[in-house]
Amino acid sequence: MADDIIFYEKINDAAINFPWGEDTSGAGATQSQVLIAEVEIEFTEFPGELAEDEKLRSDLQTLYQRKADQSFGNGKVFVTVSLRAGSVTVIVVLVAAGNFFKNYKEISDGVKAFVGDVKATARETKKLFKRK
Secondary structure, X not given: OHHHEEEEEEEOHHHHHOOOOOOOOOXXXXXXXXXXXXXXXXXXXXXXXXXXXXXXXXXXXHHHHHHXXXXXXXXXXXXXXXXXXXXXXXXXXXXXXXXXXXXXXXXXXXHHHHHHHHHHOHHHHXXXXXXX
């Protein structure tokens, strides 16, 4: 099973350079949202046409949002899932809204925990694919 799933993760430069812990209450809403990471999960054994399944995308978004809430705390990070054909690649984008974090280390640790949770749910994710 592990051989047919490939993980890529990248913490975004904006998250590295964001002034975590500083008072941004005077900033507009868009200034207090920052893309923190992108995680790609490639499932090589599944057909690319699954990437067009909106219900599957929605189910994955719900699954990964729960994992993000566990890793970062409820409401601190929002997940957006896109599906891309090829085999099936799930692209998870993590966006922090507000300045909930004290420092970059919190973000980095949260991303590592989230990726660990996503890897642990690979079997659950594959079940979603097999039902399609």
